[in-house]
Amino acid sequence: MKLMIAIVRDTDDRQVIDALISRDYRVTRVASTGGFLRRGNVTLLIGLEPDQVQPVLDVMRDACAPPDAGQNRATVFVVDSPLFEQI
Numbered sequence: 001m002k003l004m005i006a007i008v009r010d011t012d013d014r015q016v017i018d019a020l021i022s023r024d025y026r027v028t029r030v031a032s033t034g035g036f037l038r039r040g041n042v043t044l045l046i047g048l049e050p051d052q053v054q055p056v057l058d059v060m061r062d063a064c065a066p067p068d069a070g071q072n073r074a075t076v077f078v079v080d081s082p083l084f085e086q087i
Contacts, residue, residue: 001047001048001049001050001080001081001082001083001084002048002049002050002052002053002078002079002080002081003047003078003079003080004044004045004046004047004048004053004076004077004078005044005045005076005077005078005079006044006060006074006075006076006077007032007041007042007044007074007075007076008041008042008044008060008064008073008074009039009040009041009042009065009071009074010031010039010042011040011065012064012073013029013042013044015063015064015065016044016059016060016063016064016074017029017044019062019063020044020046020056020059020063023055023059025046025048025052025056025059026046026047027044027045027046028044028045028046029042029043029044030042030043030044031043047081053078057076060073060076061073
């Protein structure tokens, strides 16, 4: 199991979340604040299987708006998750 931690601009969160949910991925949204320019960000937590990582990245690339000069669309971390349980 993998845990994807995706930090996206708050202007893109609805499009990204809707695109992921429409493809049956589960997403948890956490409001957050960016560093340098203090722009609004949203952190998305997505649990997925290893073979789902690339398709989710592709969905995110399609759903995020083009970035401003010197900015990124999203920052994504993928880490191993030895335990996943829904209670």
